[in-house]
Amino acid sequence: MNSNTNNTAAVSPSGARGLHFIAIGGSAMHNLALALHNKGYQVTGSDDAIFEPSKSRLEKKGILPAELGWFPEKITADIEAVILGMHAKADNPELLKAQELGLKIYSYPEFLYEQSKNKTRVVIGGSHGKTTITSMILHVMHYHNIEVDYMVGAQLEGFDTMVHLTEENDFMVLEGDEYLSSPIDRRPKFHLYQPNIALISGIAWDHINVFPTYENYVNQFEIFIDKITNGGILVYNAEDSEVKRVAEAATNPIRKMAYSTPNYEVKDGVTLLETPEGPMPIEVFGAHNLNNLAGAKWICQNMGVDEADFYEAIASFKGASKRLEKITEGKGKVAYKDFAHSPSKVAATTKAVKEQYPERTLVACLELHTYSSLNAEFLKEYEGALEYADIAVVFYSPDAVKIKQLEEVTYEQIAKAFNREDLIIYTNPAEFKTFLFNQNLENSALLLMSSGNYGGLNFDEVKNLML
Numbered sequence: 001m002n003s004n005t006n007n008t009a010a011v012s013p014s015g016a017r018g019l020h021f022i023a024i025g026g027s028a029m030h031n032l033a034l035a036l037h038n039k040g041y042q043v044t045g046s047d048d049a050i051f052e053p054s055k056s057r058l059e060k061k062g063i064l065p066a067e068l069g070w071f072p073e074k075i076t077a078d079i080e081a082v083i084l085g086m087h088a089k090a091d092n093p094e095l096l097k098a099q100e101l102g103l104k105i106y107s108y109p110e111f112l113y114e115q116s117k118n119k120t121r122v123v124i125g126g127s128h129g130k131t132t133i134t135s136m137i138l139h140v141m142h143y144h145n146i147e148v149d150y151m152v153g154a155q156l157e158g159f160d161t162m163v164h165l166t167e168e169n170d171f172m173v174l175e176g177d178e179y180l181s182s183p184i185d186r187r188p189k190f191h192l193y194q195p196n197i198a199l200i201s202g203i204a205w206d207h208i209n210v211f212p213t214y215e216n217y218v219n220q221f222e223i224f225i226d227k228i229t230n231g232g233i234l235v236y237n238a239e240d241s242e243v244k245r246v247a248e249a250a251t252n253p254i255r256k257m258a259y260s261t262p263n264y265e266v267k268d269g270v271t272l273l274e275t276p277e278g279p280m281p282i283e284v285f286g287a288h289n290l291n292n293l294a295g296a297k298w299i300c301q302n303m304g305v306d307e308a309d310f311y312e313a314i315a316s317f318k319g320a321s322k323r324l325e326k327i328t329e330g331k332g333k334v335a336y337k338d339f340a341h342s343p344s345k346v347a348a349t350t351k352a353v354k355e356q357y358p359e360r361t362l363v364a365c366l367e368l369h370t371y372s373s374l375n376a377e378f379l380k381e382y383e384g385a386l387e388y389a390d391i392a393v394v395f396y397s398p399d400a401v402k403i404k405q406l407e408e409v410t411y412e413q414i415a416k417a418f419n420r421e422d423l424i425i426y427t428n429p430a431e432f433k434t435f436l437f438n439q440n441l442e443n444s445a446l447l448l449m450s451s452g453n454y455g456g457l458n459f460d461e462v463k464n465l466m467l
């Protein structure tokens with residue numbers, strides 16, 4: 001790790017000396033660049049590929065690089081600090097120049113800590129649910145006009161950016177993922193935030209390409225708990241046996257608060273949450289989302305929002321982008337898309353849609369798109385993940401396997417892993433699309449689960465299926 005990453009000298013808007021982003025086009029990186037520009041920093045950046053919406057958003061603020069590529073001549077002694085994205089490589093020419101000049105080099109999470117070290121840091125961790133829980137907290141704060149700094153992994157309704165930074169706000173709410181910080185800092189991001197208030201929603205082995213064993217993965221959450229400031233608070237999901245074990249085993253001087261799924265019922269396609277004031281209709285559904293809601297409630301209460309005010313605000317929360325997001329609805333038909341890819345999330349999401357629409361045929365389509373899901377050894381974790389689907393479909397692209405330089409996954413391996421005799425498997429995008437568009441979707445719920453797009457599926461065309 002470059003020694004400069006340990007330099008914690010304060011960086012402040014000076015106008016004269018700026019911040020340079022290496023790999024500015026990423027989802028997280030460009031949002032941080034926009035937040036810092038809005039805060040008054042002079043921001044520059046480079047990248048070798050910038051896609052929408054990053055491109056338009058950077059261009060609108062005048063900080064889109066004039067041309068793509070890496071330009072060491074951009075790195076001068078006048079730069080106050082460099083912020084390094086994961087997309088860059090350790091031998092990036094701009095990074096090498098910054099190291100040569102002895103500039104301060106921050107990873108994305110390190111710089112967020114730098115911006116929030118004098119605030120109360122609220123960090124939401126977990127293998128799944130963290131984006132939704134963070135979004136719920138921000139929705140409640142926004143509803144009650146409570147200004148907080150934040151970083152969240154999805155675009156939220158009513159929020160311009162996924163990162164917001166100020167000098168004056170007391171709280172910083174951070175979605176804390178366990179992926180690596182930068183090419184020269186291999187620590188998981190959430191190890192760097194040192195939370196005052198922390199939450200762990202669940203532990204289900206993920207990122208197999210980084211954490212090769214289950215034990216190694218769980219250990220990252222033990223370290224995360226150990227990083228909570230003395231006298232801080234850990235809110236944890238007591239229904240997850242691994243979370244419960246890790247939380248209860250922690251011996252550092254912190255307060256621990258367990259949460260579990262609240263009572264609710266589904267009536268005529270509407271989820272009613274039990275509250276002290278009686279049943280309350282809410283927009284989100286599924287046991288996993290109700291569990292997320294319970295965690296968000298504890299966090300909000302620890303941030304000064306009382307229970308009644310939390311319920312009033314959460315009733316209008318519609319969900320985070322790509323998290324069980326309704327694409328469209330027609331008479332007797334509904335379609336959702338979800339970012340689900342890990343086995344536990346796929347199982348929870350599929351169950352949630354079936355529970356919400358028990359009388360309808362559930363057509364669940366899963367794209368295997370991530371390193372973990374395309375790993376032949378990891379595939380067996382998916383057994384039973386689609387059990388609640390009436391029609392279960394798995395799509396994967398052999399090209400994606402090659403691009404990720406993984407061993408080829410076979411049709412037979414997938415069929416064996418899911419252990420479902422009627423599983424439908426596609427490897428050709430055109431064939432998958434033909435299957436989808438030839439389905440009779442009368443009295444059905446369509447669920448599309450992927451962090452990709454099924455080899456080029458246009459989700460606007462899917463809307464036409466529901467007309």
